[in-house]
Amino acid sequence: xASKRLARTQDPTILVLTSLTGGPKHGYALIKDIEAMSGTxxxxxxxxxxxxxxxxxxxxxxxxxxxxxxxxxxxxLGARVLRERLEVTVKVAAxxxxxxxxxxx
Amino acid sequence: MNADRWFDVALRGYPAWWQERYxxxxxxxxDDLRTAGRSPARIVVDLVVGMxxxxxxxxxxxxxxxxxxxxxxxxxxxxxxxxxxxTPFVLAxxxxxxxxxRGGTVFYSGFLFPRGLMRFERTGPLPAPPLTPxxxxxxxxxxxxxxxxxxxxxxxxxxxxxFVAAVRNATPGRSRWARALGWTPAxxxxxxxxxxxxxxxxxxxxxxxxVGHPSRPxxxxxxxxxxxxxxxxxALVGGWLLSxxxxxxxxRRYEMTPFDLSVGARVSSIMAVLAVxxxxxxxxxxxxxxxxxxxxxxxxxxxxxxxxxxxxxxxxAAAVLACTxxxxxxxxxRRGYRIVAELGG
Numbered sequence: 223x224a225s226k227r228l229a230r231t232q233d234p235t236i237l238v239l240t241s242l243t244g245g246p247k248h249g250y251a252l253i254k255d256i257e258a259m260s261g262t263x264x265x266x267x268x269x270x271x272x273x274x275x276x277x278x279x280x281x282x283x284x285x286x287x288x289x290x291x292x293x294x295x296x297x298x299l300g301a302r303v304l305r306e307r308l309e310v311t312v313k314v315a316a317x318x319x320x321x322x323x324x325x326x327x
Numbered sequence: 328m329n330a331d332r333w334f335d336v337a338l339r340g341y342p343a344w345w346q347e348r349y350x351x352x353x354x355x356x357x358d359d360l361r362t363a364g365r366s367p368a369r370i371v372v373d374l375v376v377g378m379x380x381x382x383x384x385x386x387x388x389x390x391x392x393x394x395x396x397x398x399x400x401x402x403x404x405x406x407x408x409x410x411x412x413x414t415p416f417v418l419a420x421x422x423x424x425x426x427x428x429r430g431g432t433v434f435y436s437g438f439l440f441p442r443g444l445m446r447f448e449r450t451g452p453l454p455a456p457p458l459t460p461x462x463x464x465x466x467x468x469x470x471x472x473x474x475x476x477x478x479x480x481x482x483x484x485x486x487x488x489x490f491v492a493a494v495r496n497a498t499p500g501r502s503r504w505a506r507a508l509g510w511t512p513a514x515x516x517x518x519x520x521x522x523x524x525x526x527x528x529x530x531x532x533x534x535x536x537x538v539g540h541p542s543r544p545x546x547x548x549x550x551x552x553x554x555x556x557x558x559x560x561x562a563l564v565g566g567w568l569l570s571x572x573x574x575x576x577x578x579r580r581y582e583m584t585p586f587d588l589s590v591g592a593r594v595s596s597i598m599a600v601l602a603v604x605x606x607x608x609x610x611x612x613x614x615x616x617x618x619x620x621x622x623x624x625x626x627x628x629x630x631x632x633x634x635x636x637x638x639x640x641x642x643x644a645a646a647v648l649a650c651t652x653x654x655x656x657x658x659x660x661r662r663g664y665r666i667v668a669e670l671g672g
């Protein structure tokens with residue numbers, strides 16, 4: 223239960239940006255990739271809320287539509303922001319794991 | 328209704344600019360997810376939640392003067408109108424009160440304001456026994472509610488005056504009906520005063536009574552008195568609702584200058600603060616009512632009574648909703664005004 227609750231607290235913007243580092247993807251492909259990557263299943267309303275925000279901030283950009291599906295790709299700024307956020311996450315994760323080892327957990 | 332129809336209905340709830348940009352893509356994703364086996368109900372719920380988020384945050388909304396002007400006007404309306412709508416009903420529910428000693432003597436019955444707080448004992452024929460602690464809490468919170476309502480009334484009058492000027496600025500040399508519609512609240516007040524004055528004309532000139540028998544009115548016309556009294560009440564309640572609807576319709580239709588929007592944003596902030604204060608006072612009042620109903624007292628105390636104490640959970644829920652709308656609307660109005668000012672006009 224607690225593990226599920228913690229999984230829900232993952233930042234959706236990080237999940238979307240991380241998924242797009244694997245190449246441009248349209249909405250459905252993003253949902254499936256994020257589900258495989260983190261176990262979090264987005265709905266279309268949630269996903270496009272995140273995409274609109276990232277697009278406004280210049281972190282992702284839309285590509286021309288193919289067969290009613292518009293792919294998105296991460297921008298240079300998006301990659302830089304993601305790197306900074308992931309580096310902090312890695313530091314926190316490393317510290318947390320080290321302390322857990324100290325606890326013998 | 329099948330899933331396709333539900334998807335369409337949910338998508339129609341999104342703002343027009345969003346639908347233009349994203350609706351086609353989202354619809355395709357929703358269809359793909361359904362084909363992959365996801366429950367349509369889950370998809371619809373997610374679309375509705377997404378719609379609320381988009382309407383609240385406006386992320387991705389194009390930075391055009393027209394769109395942001397419209398959003399700011401809507402935010403000001405959201406911050407002010409639900410609260411304006413609620414206030415008279417709160418006053419009617421809380422303000423009409425009675426004070427009764429536990430023994431049964433009624434010391435006071437009527438509208439609390441503007442009688443001096445805590446001086447009720449002068450209204451009764453006997454010195455009133457002390458208030459219970461719960462009744463004291465009710466009394467002071469009622470005072471706070473009335474004070475906040477009075478401040479709200481001043482803010483409404485200030486905001487409405489500016490709104491009428493803003494409609495005039497927005498419709499130079501045309502739309503007389505729009506300007507007239509802006510004056511609806513004033514017309515309602517005039518109609519109420521006129522009907523009340525007419526009712527007074529048909530009131531009895533005096534009362535004749537004999538000990539042991541009910542008093543009889545001297546002169547007047549009870550049927551017409553009742554008719555005009557009821558019409559005045561209808562004009563007040565109906566007119567209040569009509570005024571709110573008229574202001575909402577005008578705010579939705581007419582683009583306003585950045586200066587007028589800045590006044591609107593300021594009024595929204597004041598109303599949000601007043602809404603929070605009213606919510607807190609209502610919370611204290613409800614706590615007092617609950618404690619009074621559950622206290623096990625001995626001896627003689629004065630307690631406070633209301634016509635409809637069971638309505639308190641409903642008024643509390645309405646107050647929480649109005650507070651939330653008011654606070655979030657005021658924040659959006661301030662942000663919207665800043666963007667409109669940046670975009671010029």
